[in-house]
Amino acid sequence: MPTNLQVVLARRPGPGPLTSDCFALREAALAEPADGQIRVKIAYVSLDPAMRGWVNDTRSYMPPVGIGEVMRAYSAGHVEASRHPDFKEGDAVQSVLGVQQYAVVKGSGRVIKVDTAKAPLERWVGGLGMPGWTAYFGLLEVGQPKEGETVVVSAASGAVGSVVGQIAKIKGCRAVGIAGGPDKCRYVTDVLGFDACIDYKAGNIAARLAEACPNGIDVNFENVGGDILDQILPRMNTFGRVAICGLISGYNATEPMPGPSTFRAILTQRLTVRGLIVTDWAPRIREAVAQLGEWHAGAKLKIREDVRTGGLGAFVETLNLLYTGGNNGKLVLKV
Ligand SMILES: NC(=O)c1ccc[n+]([C@@H]2O[C@H](COP(=O)([O-])OP(=O)(O)OC[C@H]3O[C@@H](n4cnc5c(N)ncnc54)[C@H](OP(=O)(O)O)[C@@H]3O)[C@@H](O)[C@H]2O)c1
Incomplete structure (x- = not known):
């Protein structure tokens, strides 16, 4: 049988x-x-x-x-x-x-x-499936990036993050990634075309963010949480948008994860912080499939x-x- x-x-x-x-x-x-x-x-x-x-x-x-x-x-x-x-x-x-x-x-x-x-x-x-749809709706609908703005995305070399930064570039933004190690960072800048990538494993994330984002951060697409989010919030521009897509640094935590110690920036910079789940856009998935496919066919989206x-x-x-x-x-x- x-x-x-x-x-x-x-x-x-x-x-x-x-x-x-x-x-x-x-x-x-x-x-x-x-x-x-x-x-x-x-x-x-x-x-x-x-x-x-x-x-x-x-x-x-x-x-x-x-x-x-x-x-x-x-x-x-x-x-x-x-x-x-x-x-x-x-x-x-x-x-x-x-x-x-x-x-x-x-x-x-x-x-x-x-x-x-x-x-x-x-x-x-x-990149043309669920992670790509997440990047597409999460960045465009929650992040609301505008031409000339700075978008920072963590886990930047991965399935979702790599697409987020490339869409940010397509929309005329400065794209800054955060990834673990020099090889992943080189991939993010040299192959994917981000403007900069910060190796969080090399330490001093705050100073590296200041260098990579001279005009502050308008959109943070957050995939990791923890210390990385802590360092990003104080650099957010007034009325910036934080799209909470994932908090992978805590998924295997054995204790409850503390919230950001820099939470105060949400008040002082009047940030919009919104969680997102890709299925929120279930009725529009075919739109993402078509657009991502078009960018991919036109070599604007590398996966x-x-x-x-x-x-x-x-x-x-x-x-x-x-x-x-x-x-x-x-x-x-x-x-
Ligand atoms: N909300 C939604 O609907 C939705 C849908 C899909 C995915 N997500 C979320 O999006 C995020 C990325 O998912 P993905 O599928 O694209 O995975 P991925 O980025 O392809 O792979 C996960 C990456 O996360 C990074 N990472 C893992 N632990 C970390 C830590 N402690 N600190 C910093 N970075 C860490 C690693 O990259 P480095 O080597 O660079 O550290 C790892 O390669 C996840 O948080 C996931 O849950 C959310």
Whole structure:
């Protein structure tokens, strides 16, 4: 009987980095699609920092993955069997399909057909997929950048950050990245075209920010939080915008993370600080797909993936690379 290898949540993790005993590999029977459904053979699973939060049973923006359930993930693959008129065998698609070899899902609008002639399949869960949509809506809708302004983005060489800085450049802004180590910083400036990149691991972030942002900071796209956010807030210009997209420095924290010690700048500079979740723009995802695709085709948007080949059994160890900066670009697991 054909089977489907799945990564399921075996137990709730405590605080700290995820360990492999929180998950189990399960061989389930391969289901046939019912009327209106499709079966997708998954080729790439997107590994996202948010996965750390999705397994915690705490109040969040979506319910936690249940014990015994397939781990939630954006994935991309090909339709293998279809009982939906809009999808045919061989279509390349991406959606929330889980960490597994096959997914049987409703052929709804949440399943997006992608064009692999325009970009490789794995890119459609990276810069052209959810991380790209996050950068697009987060920067343009929350950050509201205007020509000539300075945009600072942390985790700048990664999936979301790399797209944020490039959109900032497209919009005529000064783009300043923050990333870990000289290689990532060189990539951010020399390949992605940011105006400057600060290596936070080299220390003295405040002085480096002052050098890189001589006119202050108008938009901060925050992916990291902690000390980096602390150093940014006092350099924000009056009526600046802070888009809180992620706080990855705290995802594996064993104690509650303190708020910014420079919180006072929000008052004195009358900052707008707004959290964002990409699904807030769910009805407009196709707009982001089209615009990002156009910029990518016009070579205005460079994207890289870090594809790991360890397979589903390497899910946890590969995911954990994100929290130590072990990835170079969008982290993807090949199935
Ligand atoms: N709100 C939303 O809807 C949404 C959607 C997607 C992603 N996000 C958030 O966006 C952020 C970036 O996600 P991504 O998928 O683009 O990941 P990514 O940037 O490709 O990878 C994560 C990067 O975070 C950096 N990092 C990890 N721990 C750090 C620490 N303690 N201090 C400083 N930097 C650290 C590392 O880069 P360095 O080597 O440069 O340190 C690492 O490579 C995450 O916070 C994520 O949760 C939010």
